[in-house]
Amino acid sequence: MSELYAVRRTQLRDRCAATGSTAALISRPANVRYLTGCAPPGAALLLGPGDDVLVCGRPLTGDPTEGRPSDDVRVSVLPTRGGDPVVTAAGLAAKAGAQALAVEEHHLTVTRHRALSQITPRMRLADLACAVEAQRLVKDDDEIACLRIAAEISDQALGELLESILVGRTERHLALELERRLVDHGADGPAFPTSVATGPNSGRAGHLPTDRRVEEGDFLTVGLGANYRGYRCEIGRTFVIGTTPADWQIDLYDLVFAAQKAGREALAPGVECHEVDRTTRQILERAGHGEGLGPWTGHGVGLEIDEDPQLSPGAMGKLDACVPVTVEPGVHIPGRGGVRIDDTLVVRPEADGGPELLTITTKELLAL
Amino acid sequence: MSELYAVRRTQLRDRCAATGSTAALISRPANVRYLTGCAPPGAALLLGPGDDVLVCGRPLTGDPTEGRPSDDVRVSVLPTRGGDPVVTAAGLAAKAGAQALAVEEHHLTVTRHRALSQITPRMRLADLACAVEAQRLVKDDDEIACLRIAAEISDQALGELLESILVGRTERHLALELERRLVDHGADGPAFPTSVATGPNSGRAGHLPTDRRVEEGDFLTVGLGANYRGYRCEIGRTFVIGTTPADWQIDLYDLVFAAQKAGREALAPGVECHEVDRTTRQILERAGHGEGLGPWTGHGVGLEIDEDPQLSPGAMGKLDACVPVTVEPGVHIPGRGGVRIDDTLVVRPEADGGPELLTITTKELLAL
Structure with missing residues (x-):
């Protein structure tokens, strides 16, 4: 080393x-x-x-x-x-x-x-x-190996949470439990403050946990990541609490899922960063959710949780192979809630199988 | 407001x-x-x-x-x-x-x-x-009220930990549990990363928790604090695990306790900050523990966990009434461990009863 x-x-x-x-x-x-x-x-x-x-x-x-x-x-x-x-x-x-x-x-x-x-x-x-x-910017194999382990830990922590009972627990407690599980599975700590957002808070980027309790029918948005040997990754998922998602929830979920999928599939060496952002963003804009979008729909990760490149409308430069990025569009409807889906991927040429997904927790709309 | x-x-x-x-x-x-x-x-x-x-x-x-x-x-x-x-x-x-x-x-x-x-x-x-x-620098009544609540929360979290079984648990887990308890009792979050140090790690300033497990006979040093409405306080205690502290543990504890007590008692409006530091420091120096001492033996707290005044040899300026500070000497003997004792107090004139102790958990050497 x-x-x-x-x-x-x-x-x-x-x-x-x-x-x-x-x-x-x-x-x-x-x-x-x-x-x-x-x-x-x-x-x-x-x-x-x-x-x-x-x-x-x-x-x-x-x-x-x-x-x-x-x-x-x-x-x-x-x-x-x-x-x-x-x-x-x-x-x-x-x-x-x-x-x-x-x-x-x-x-x-x-x-x-x-x-x-x-x-x-x-x-x-x-x-x-x-x-x-x-x-x-471009990571070597050792760095990507650390990110892969960080992602694995994050998936494990999230997976265990999904098996527990959620209704009635507060955002703060769920966030603390996730952070404990990250450490249990070998993280040096959380990569960033864990975000747990329920009901009207769901879908908000970087929402800090409050004392709101999880209720039946809520959207629940979770954003977390492990820090492993200094390397930080990110995963975000949205679930429905209770057995039957409402129609608006299904529609909104499908929309954000489609935007996130398009963004993931746009990742390739040589592609302009603002082009990846546009691919993701325009799906949400066309559905009338352009206003509440954040300034970027993804960003690089590594020794910092938010590093270059930025996937934003004004971003300069192109993606390279072996650059890890997040793709994380979200929609938040004030008073109602919303959806965020966030993955960490490594940009790879098509010959190597295309973008490598590090955070592998399912992106189906689960009812918990 | x-x-x-x-x-x-x-x-x-x-x-x-x-x-x-x-x-x-x-x-x-x-x-x-x-x-x-x-x-x-x-x-x-x-x-x-x-x-x-x-x-x-x-x-x-x-x-x-x-x-x-x-x-x-x-x-x-x-x-x-x-x-x-x-x-x-x-x-x-x-x-x-x-x-x-x-x-x-x-x-x-x-x-x-x-x-x-x-x-x-x-x-x-x-x-x-x-x-x-x-x-x-000088806090008003509302600010001191927030610090008082922050201290109360910290005392509660620490008190609960002392009632639980500690042997066999890792530093990391104990730290996470303390942070959860802070939030349980109404903190907006920890005021700083919680420090739990066992055995050879004990007594180290700002030690970040590792996977070391608590063992019989260990010194256990804990440093934590609540953030309440932006105001941050600090408490630090050292305990012995098992029923009979060794002689060197008792001697070291008594020494640090004496230094901390002297520092607390030196707090008064008009006293030079470096004078408070000297009072604390010289007790440890005379016992041959001058080398490993940190650059300061206390500092102001408020909206930041480490703010003016600094209680250090080079500090300029005098204490004022209504200035909250920590007094936190510690000794760490490489390979063996050590002791830290840390309180948050508010400087008050003698007419008002002298320094107000916000963190009231006992400073007897408890064997847990």
């Missing part, structure tokens, strides 16, 4: 050198983890000109949520009485003779950036921009 | 006017909530020169975790296809004729700050710095 991280850092170093920076300072946690295997809170990674150094505010714990650093990265722990790892790392770069240091301007605050300029007045600060995010 | 938020905003406006800014843009979520009663993710608050406007990226939900906005704040929801609330709010300020806009440079990234400059080239951007954080 160490070699893998070294290759990633070499690629980044080459990219920096091409833009005239002799050193780079990475502070965004997911980027630090991608390049070292480890991301203690607040840590900063200095790449070249000397050793690669991971500057940490406290000793490493070795917890799976934090990861373990690659052997070829020197770990430097600040003394107890503190300081800012980012500022310390910049100081090391200056001492090692760096003329220009590329920093993540989309992550550093104005105040911290100013602190860097002040302690290293002779070193030019440049913008690394989203260079690491760009490198993270 | 509306009036309360209006008063807070007027104070801030006056402070801005004094520094030459005719408008302020608040983006740090806890600050937005403090000034409006509500903080949807990513929202930005524009103060003057016209109306006060809360710009949101999506419709409000009314969930307790998000809060509800004060009536006298105009809520503006961006169209579905997006944009950045911060940039939109800055545009509104420019349109309303603001000459200078004070922004939170310690919260805005360099990239976002640049985007603001670009869309409003004629408006000067100034630094609001930590003006809102400074206002938040």
Whole structure:
């Protein structure tokens, strides 16, 4: 594994050198983890000109949520009485003779950036921009393996919930139970706050659980995902509580299902991201549900739950093979509720069988 | 309640006017909530020169975790296809004729700050710095009432755990159970990730739960807190599993208890923050446990779990009445474990009975 991280850092170093920076300072946690295997809170990674150094505010714990650093990265722990790892790392770069240091301007605050300029007045600060995010876009086999396990765990947790009695329980309790089950099955934790939405709340994107209890006849929308070794996936399903879904429920479900299916089937290397969004979105728009749609109908996943590419009307760029994305259209009718269906898939060429579905829980409209 | 938020905003406006800014843009979520009663993710608050406007990226939900906005704040929801609330709010300020806009440079990234400059080239951007954080330092009665409820919930959750069987259960499960109990008792959620540390992990600050199981003879350190209407408190206790604590356990416990007690008793209006830290710290240092101590021995709590003041060797400033803080020394002996004891208290003058202890679970060394 160490070699893998070294290759990633070499690629980044080459990219920096091409833009005239002799050193780079990475502070965004997911980027630090991608390049070292480890991301203690607040840590900063200095790449070249000397050793690669991971500057940490406290000793490493070795917890799976934090990861373990690659052997070829020197770990430097600040003394107890503190300081800012980012500022310390910049100081090391200056001492090692760096003329220009590329920093993540989309992550550093104005105040911290100013602190860097002040302690290293002779070193030019440049913008690394989203260079690491760009490198993270296409996943390697190990990364996809982690996502596959994360999806498997999510399916298991959801499957067990479906076997339990739901009527009368609150959204909050169901969400907590799902998170416990994720951990039971080996997750390092939930990938994002678990969403459980019943009745009039159902179908709302990212709904945070309330004390509302599940009632007969409700739509129940669940959104969850496991974090496995830092990799995060997402699954969302909608069910009906009680035995006979109402006609409007069946119609709405079929509509969202059709939109989600069309989006999934549109995933292929070389396809424009906004085209996938359009495919999904237009089915809902034509049925008169365009207004309440979110700004995107899917997004990349990996070390963050919401990363590039975005499947949205304004998205630039095309899909690549080995890019994991969600497809997650939803409709919410105020006062009534709605439907969301969400899968994590990996974009694959048709020769390899087309998009690989990671979250395999059934998408039939189940009455629970 | 509306009036309360209006008063807070007027104070801030006056402070801005004094520094030459005719408008302020608040983006740090806890600050937005403090000034409006509500903080949807990513929202930005524009103060003057016209109306006060809360710009949101999506419709409000009314969930307790998000809060509800004060009536006298105009809520503006961006169209579905997006944009950045911060940039939109800055545009509104420019349109309303603001000459200078004070922004939170310690919260805005360099990239976002640049985007603001670009869309409003004629408006000067100034630094609001930590003006809102400074206002938040001393709490009013309503805020302390929320903290009191948060503490009560935390005590209840912890108390129930102590009555259950612990041997053989993993740190992760105990942490999840505590979080469930917090919600059962009315918390909007945990105030921070619950820490459960057993055996060699015990006593480590902010330890994230692992799959280690509780064993007879272990120290068990638990750190948890409820979030109630946005207000977060903290409690930490250490127990022994089995009937007879070993001598080293009793000695270490007594030492940390003495340090924590001294720190609690040092809390009073007008006392230097570093003085409270020194009182706690020197007891542990004299016993030879100075090395492993964290950078602080306590900190303020409120809408964030870790806010000003900091009780640390380098802290500037004095305590005020009605400032809630934690006192939480701990010792961790690598390979063996350790002890942490953590309370949330409100600083009060001696005439009012001295520091008010919010977290009242016993601090005797219990053998569970």
